[in-house]
Amino acid sequence: MGAQWKSKHKADASAAKGKLFTKLAKEVMVAARNGADPAMNSKLRMAIEASRKASMPKETLERAIKKGAGLLDGPVNYEHIVYEGFAPHQVPVIVECLTDNKNRSAQSIRVLFRKGQLGSSGSVSWDFKRLGQIDASPANADADIEMAAIEAGAQDFEAGEEGDAVFYTEPTDLDLVAKALPEFGFTVSAAKLIYKPNNPVSMATLSAEALAEVEHFLEAIEDDDDVQHVYVGLAE
Incomplete structure (x- = not known):
């Protein structure tokens, strides 16, 4: 709870999903202002991954990318x-x-x-730290969370249930660490910048x-x- 607040009580799941897609589309549009190619734009790549994880429709995601990049409906001014x-x-x-x-x-x-x-x-x-946060899970039984954190360049880590892990990085290292973790046995499910309370x-x-x-x-x-x-x- 101390990182990003997540509401526990959502009465209307459909409305909640629609609101989530709207917020994710904003993230995509803002990130796409620096280029529509996720291979060359790490912020866009992370926004796309978060949107796909939330099961955003492909058409909605593609429209957000094009709109953010100025290829549709004029510039985005968020x-x-x-x-x-x-x-x-x-x-x-x-x-x-x-x-x-x-x-x-x-x-x-x-x-x-x-x-x-x-x-x-x-x-x-x-009284908060600005950090990169990477949510990941072990790809195999031999994955070692501490070794993965050290080798990938993470600043810290927390072990969760069933081997799931959260890795913390310096903000500027977020993309590099997220790319490196699969080499050390962890599958990344999300990567984002957060404020972590001290x-x-x-x-x-x-x-x-x-x-x-x-x-x-x-x-x-x-x-x-x-x-x-x-x-x-x-x-x-």
Whole structure:
């Protein structure tokens, strides 16, 4: 939970998938501004992989690439904006937006943070690390997570259930490490830049009512159309 917030409660799965595809298409369009060839554009390659993992229709993905590259419907004018602040009970939050109207986004974020506290730039991010995160699984029984991390150039790693692993890298090394991991027995399923909290608030210190308030706050932010990613300093 301390990396990227993921909503637990989605009543309408179809609507949720549509919203996810919209956000992934934005990522693809913005990345494609630097070139439509994923072999020459690492950001686009990672955005395409994330979209395919989410089962985005091929036609939707191809249209997003063409639109971002300026080959369809004119140029894409999305701005990347980061907001910082606190959810209820002083839980730190970083919100990343991609928007074609920054005034609309600013107004929406101000309203959403009324139940928390919107901070200035740097008010929260100082207590997060900007890292690359790679989700991977072992391709064979002999795969060694520690050796793979060392050899591929990862900064750190976490072992998950059934051998699944999360590798952390310097932001500039994300693509290189993701490409190297298969050589050392791991199949990469996702690679992205994240904010990882240094000192997350423990869920054990919050009452059930307080935790519900935090989750409701985060879900409301995540549902905003301009919000791409929500990172929260909260740990199980």
